[in-house]
Amino acid sequence: MATNIALGNAMEVLQHLGDAKPPWDAFLQTSKTLLGADAAAFMMFDGEQKLDLIKHSDSDNSSFREYLDHYYQHDAIAQAASKSPAGQWWDSAELSRAPEARKLPFYADFMPRHRLGQVTALILLAEPGRRMAVSFHRMTARPNTVEEFAKGNARIFTEALLRAVKARVKGADVQLSAIESALSSIDEVVFLVNKNADLMRCSPAAYDFLAEAKMLSPTRRGLTHDVPKVMHSLLQALSMALATSRPQQYCVPLSWGVGVRFDITAAPLNLKFYNESLLLLRARKTSAFDVPDAAELATFFGLTVAEARVLLRLVEGHSPKDIAVANAVAERTVRNQIASLMVKMSCTRLSELVRLGSLLR
Incomplete structure (x- = not known):
């Protein structure tokens, strides 16, 4: 009965992993209870296998500070799981059977000092630039833990967890696609x-x-x-x-x-x-060769058509004299239009006018 309650609690939390702010504290608490662990941790690594973040439950803060500062680089499970697919379990008790593994600082120093008898980890996400896992810690090791987690309530929970992870990743993809679709027209x-x-x-x-x-x-x-x-x-x-x-x-x-x-x-x-x-x-x-449209300038700054054309020429890099020649008008006329532009656009120098007009590039 208790195991069914634990499964129900854990499965209920999984339904909220798609929320904007997933309940990670509740996830760690309910999952460790279901799997019979003393503590749990959620970890993410970047593409270079460097620890990006870690969130833990019911563990000594000092041990995780040590892990972050040094020991994660010698974590046998993290090394073994660096290329494994999502859905695979790893067990420190099995990995430590190799004589060379027992010499690693993670096994020889970190685990004994912090009374860690066993660490099991499930790979949740395996991408080229991002890997994610959840680990469960016990003070006393159990034999055949991976086989145990492959059946019964543990299997039901694991499969639901992996589905929830995939759904959240897919949801992010859909939202990013929606953003890009809105921007594609420009x-x-x-x-x-x-x-x-x-x-x-x-x-x-x-x-x-x-x-x-x-x-x-x-x-x-x-x-x-x-x-x-x-x-x-x-x-x-x-x-x-x-x-x-x-x-x-x-x-x-x-x-x-x-x-x-x-x-x-x-x-x-x-x-x-x-x-x-x-x-x-x-x-x-x-x-640098893109220039706004005269109609856009007129609408945006509240200019006349003639003023907008002068501003466009200024943005293109032409001098007042060049503009006068091109428009077949007196240079004084152009300078009067520039003076009107400065008033309408609250500018005091020609350079400010050009800079402001360039905002619509």
């Missing part, structure tokens, strides 16, 4: 990257955009650039967006007068699985 694309500029979610249109800009790595798994300094600056912009939670902008040069403009923001919760370090990039090509 030739913009969006995609998700991690702090290392690895592509986490990228549509065919975004792949084509990056390939044309020669910013797609040979493996098609990350952003790149032929100039190391440019790539370094882009990575800095990504780090700044994560560290400050403030939008960043960065323009990557492609050729003279042409570049790609990136608007960088921390990815919203509904596009992430938990609180991993993901960024949403909105990209579009920019060109």
Whole structure:
């Protein structure tokens, strides 16, 4: 009876893994109770197998600080599971049977000092740039734990958990596709990257955009650039967006007068699985040769048709004298129109007028 109640509680929590803010504390508590563990932890690693985040339940905080600072690099389970598919279980008791494994600091030092008799872990997500797992800790090891979890209530829970993970990932894909569809009419694309500029979610249109800009790595798994300094600056912009939670902008040069403009923001919760370090990039090509339409300028700034044409010429780089010759009018006429533009657009210098008119590029 108690096991059925535990299964019911755990399954109820799984129904909320698709929420904007999933109940991770409740997930860890109910799942460890169902599986008979003393503690549980949720972990995410990036494409370089570096620990991105960890959330734990009923464990000593000092042990997890040690794990984060040092021991995760020697975690035998994390190493063994680095290339395994989603749905696979790993057991420290089985891995430690190898003599070389028992010499690892994770087994020889970390586990004994923190009274960890056994750690079992389930791979939840296995992507090139992101891996996710949930682990369960016991003070006393049990034999044949993986076989035990492959049947009964544990199996029912595991299969439901993996389905919930897939559903959340698919939901994020659908939402990202909706955003890109809305931007496609203005030739913009969006995609998700991690702090290392690895592509986490990228549509065919975004792949084509990056390939044309020669910013797609040979493996098609990350952003790149032929100039190391440019790539370094882009990575800095990504780090700044994560560290400050403030939008960043960065323009990557492609050729003279042409570049790609990136608007960088921390990815919203509904596009992430938990609180991993993901960024949403909105990209579009920019060109110094692009100019706004005269009608757009007239509408946006409340100008006459003649004033809008003068402003357009100024934005294109022409002088008042050039504009007068092109329009077959006196230069004084053009300068009077410029004076009117400055009043209407609240500018005091010609350079301000040009800069403001360029906003519609």
